[in-house]
Amino acid sequence: MAARDAENDALDEARDAGGAEEADRDLAVLVPTAVVALIDRLVGAGHAAYVVGGSLRDALLGREAADWDLATDARPEEIVALFPGSVYENRFGTVAVRLEDDVYEVTTFRTEHDYADLRRPHRVEFGEEIEADLARRDFTVNAMAWGRAPGDEANELVDPHGGRDDLGARTLHAVGEPDVRFQEDALRMVRAVRLAATLGFDIEPATLAAITASASLAGHLSGERIGAELGKLLAAPRPSVGLALAQRTGLLAIISPELAAQRGIPQNKVPGEDLWDHTLRTVDATPAERPVVRLAALVHDIGKPSTLADGHFPHHEVVGAEIADALLRRLHFPREVAEQVVRLVRHHMFAADPDATDAAVRRFVKRIGPDLLDAQFALRRADDLGSGMDPDDPGVRSFAERAQRELRAAHPLDRGDLAVDGNDLMAELGLTPGPGLGRLIDELLERVIVDPSLNERGSLLRLAQGILSGVDRGAVGPS
Numbered sequence: 001m002a003a004r005d006a007e008n009d010a011l012d013e014a015r016d017a018g019g020a021e022e023a024d025r026d027l028a029v030l031v032p033t034a035v036v037a038l039i040d041r042l043v044g045a046g047h048a049a050y051v052v053g054g055s056l057r058d059a060l061l062g063r064e065a066a067d068w069d070l071a072t073d074a075r076p077e078e079i080v081a082l083f084p085g086s087v088y089e090n091r092f093g094t095v096a097v098r099l100e101d102d103v104y105e106v107t108t109f110r111t112e113h114d115y116a117d118l119r120r121p122h123r124v125e126f127g128e129e130i131e132a133d134l135a136r137r138d139f140t141v142n143a144m145a146w147g148r149a150p151g152d153e154a155n156e157l158v159d160p161h162g163g164r165d166d167l168g169a170r171t172l173h174a175v176g177e178p179d180v181r182f183q184e185d186a187l188r189m190v191r192a193v194r195l196a197a198t199l200g201f202d203i204e205p206a207t208l209a210a211i212t213a214s215a216s217l218a219g220h221l222s223g224e225r226i227g228a229e230l231g232k233l234l235a236a237p238r239p240s241v242g243l244a245l246a247q248r249t250g251l252l253a254i255i256s257p258e259l260a261a262q263r264g265i266p267q268n269k270v271p272g273e274d275l276w277d278h279t280l281r282t283v284d285a286t287p288a289e290r291p292v293v294r295l296a297a298l299v300h301d302i303g304k305p306s307t308l309a310d311g312h313f314p315h316h317e318v319v320g321a322e323i324a325d326a327l328l329r330r331l332h333f334p335r336e337v338a339e340q341v342v343r344l345v346r347h348h349m350f351a352a353d354p355d356a357t358d359a360a361v362r363r364f365v366k367r368i369g370p371d372l373l374d375a376q377f378a379l380r381r382a383d384d385l386g387s388g389m390d391p392d393d394p395g396v397r398s399f400a401e402r403a404q405r406e407l408r409a410a411h412p413l414d415r416g417d418l419a420v421d422g423n424d425l426m427a428e429l430g431l432t433p434g435p436g437l438g439r440l441i442d443e444l445l446e447r448v449i450v451d452p453s454l455n456e457r458g459s460l461l462r463l464a465q466g467i468l469s470g471v472d473r474g475a476v477g478p479s
């Protein structure tokens with residue numbers, strides 16, 4: 001019995017060793033030569049140097065690493081001296097090294113202490129050892145390094161926390177005691193649900209339980225840090241994986257009580273599902289490469305919980321646009337992104353009326369905004385999919401085609417598109433600046449939207465004269 005165990009252990013060890021060697025060989029191929037050269041330069045100058053963090057994790061997963069981060073025992077000024085033209089970004093404690101056209105972030109080993117405010121370590125110290133630098137990282141799969149110290153024969157994997165095994169098991173596992181680590185920095189909980197979605201990993205039970213226990217600490221985080229993680233979460237193949245985890249652990253209620261309130265709100269869409277389920281389905285149904293549409297999908301029904309009355313949600317798109325605006329500001333989404341999302345939410349209930357006149361279709365294009373027309377229909381498609389409905393409804397499709405046709409025809413939709421402007425009207429008709437002039441221009445635009453062929457200087461001036469001489473006095477005269 002004991003002999004068999006020993007034999008098995010020996011076999012396992014052999015297999016493990018083989019695996020490790022294989023991984024090292026693979027990494028020598030997976031890590032770009034420019035990065036290996038960077039390590040060689042640092043080691044040649046007497047420093048330890050390693051590839052670390054997300055890039056190494058992604059390389060081992062066979063995913064294309066976005067950016068290669070390096071860690072070293074060289075101090076920032078030593079790194080700068082080694083790589084002329086590099087820049088010390090003091091705020092991040094990182095040196096940006098430019099080689100050819102790529103920039104690599106090289107960071108001195110760190111150890112962190114005293115997370116008094118649950119956000120950022122009070123004190124960051126430069127360290128001497130890669131092991132200490134790895135110990136401060138969040139999850140085991142993010143706490144591996146590949147490289148060497150001077151005197152080491154070859155670059156190899158440094159994996160003190162079992163990251164490679166967790167990578168194989170597709171599991172997120174906090175480094176150290178999960179409760180302690182989340183109390184140090186509550187963002188790690190948000191990162192956990194984000195990484196679960198982007199990597200398609202599970203969160204192991206103790207780590208998950210710690211998130212549930214400590215979720216309220218996320219209330220101390222800045223909106224900016226949460227927003228950055230939410231943005232990455234939404235770029236995942238299926239954001240619902242992370243969003244559902246955020247909801248179940250209680251993080252969502254802290255990050256966005258407005259969204260968390262969707263749980264339990266009835267919807268007669270997919271049988272047995274509630275409004276939150278509908279939101280998750282809708283988000284997943286949007287294309288990953290359209291972040292604005294995805295974000296709009298997440299918040300499109302955010303006005304429903306507070307407008308629910310008699311099984312209906314009157315004006316939820318109006319209320320929802322306001323709530324979405326406040327949320328996106330709080331989370332520091334870029335202004336133009338927030339503006340577009342809010343507009344998409346505001347108009348997401350549009351009716352695809354088969355009897356709409358051409359003028360009505362043009363007014364629709366104007367209301368949505370030519371820049372968002374396609375996005376608005378993409379959101380509708382996802383909303384229909386998220387409602388268990390046919391996303392290729394012929395009515396919506398033909399309305400979309402008509403709208404696209406009007407858009408391509410480039411008919412005038414704005415004051416600036418008119419063949420006359422305020423100066424022309426003042427010069428030709430002796431008008432003075434003021435609200436009356438503005439109303440006249442709006443009236444002309446309205447006529448041109450109905451009949452684009454009127455958009456010609458002579459016609460517009462005659463039309464303006466007609467309007468002024470009384471036919472439509474009420475619409476433009478002083479009020």
Ligand code: ATP
Nearest residue numbers: 053054055066136137138139142143185187188232
């Ligand atoms: P991505 O691929 O999306 O960039 P990432 O894991 O690389 O994911 P980054 O924000 O680039 O995320 O962080 C780089 C590395 O820094 C992580 O892999 C992890 O080792 C470490 N790290 C980042 N944030 C934290 C944190 N809040 N606490 C501890 N370690 C962190």
Ligand code: MG
Nearest residue numbers: 053054055067
């Ligand atoms: Mg990264």
